[in-house]
Amino acid sequence: MSREEFRPTGPVPGQRPPAGALGLRVRRPNPGQAVLEVSGELDMATAPQLARALDELRSSPDRVLLVDLAGVGFLGSSGLAVLVNLHRELEPGRLLRIVAPSRDAYRAFAVTGLAGELPLYRSYEDALATL
Template sequence: MYAQIEPIGGYSVATALSSSSASLNVSLSRPAQGAIVVHVAGEVDAATAPDLAAALGPIWSSRPARVVLDLSGVSFLGTAGLSELLFAAERAELEQVTLRLVGPHCVRRALRAAGLTDRLPLSADLGEALER
């Protein structure tokens, strides 16, 4: 496994993570004052969920007003990935940060199947997630 670390706004985040069985790409952007968008692409499963957790960890210390998890590039979301999303929601609530998710059909389906649509609501698109 390798990790490319890139400093952003006083903290570092893993921007490319992969293992032999699966890969996950995570990058950050700051499209608006106080907002951080975490762009996630690939499969979020038991092999890659710890990598997502490692990328999200430093974000909370920067005290953003809003975090958007842009899961548009996710092709599979397993139970380990759902657990990481729940942990992110709990951390956002603890830190009093607005958390929004954006994702494709596979993410919507996984949230619906797990009964998490109320706890982890999805915005229609990135623009809506940044405005709501």
Template sequence: MEYTESKTDDIIILKLFGNLDMLNAGILKERIKESSSQNEFKFIFDLAGVHFIDSSGFGLIMSLNDKLAECGGGLRIVNVSKTIRQIFRISKISSVIQIFESTEEALSSF
């Protein structure tokens, strides 16, 4: 997995590319850990470049959302493919994590 990063105010936007699976989940976990040590707790994950998420990826998203919320921040998801959105809906992740159509909508939700 690869990602590009940008920042708007105190919100970090990560555009993810590749699969979010057991082999790659650690990359995101380490990135969030690094930001948390710098008191950065607001993230947007842009999943336009992600075509597959396994249970490890879903677990990581849920865990990160909980940890960020505990610190007064949060996680927002944008640009989700139809297939992944359906899995989010079936697994009820979308009832816990906010999913938006655009980065602008996600930014204004913080």
């Protein structure tokens, strides 16, 4: 069984998807942990794709769901809303970690006041260190 799953609409690893597209890649680096790597533009047009991918992860037995926004070039309010909904609806005993290493992505959370409400981390390592 592979530890990685690739979505057919996802980007080629290491490459950003075309403008207006969203790349999604799921990895399972450790048992009980699912990492959703998001790349491209997260806006009103692509937020439904993110919501569907996160719904699939929610149906998995993984206890830790980590959303890695390192490859996101634009993070709009629709994308933020999807992440807020996931955080609010996550079942007890499950953990969400959101990695927003870029200044622009982190700023989107900060200016909306979500940086204090969501489990937000500046690096993948920081997100996993708190487990």
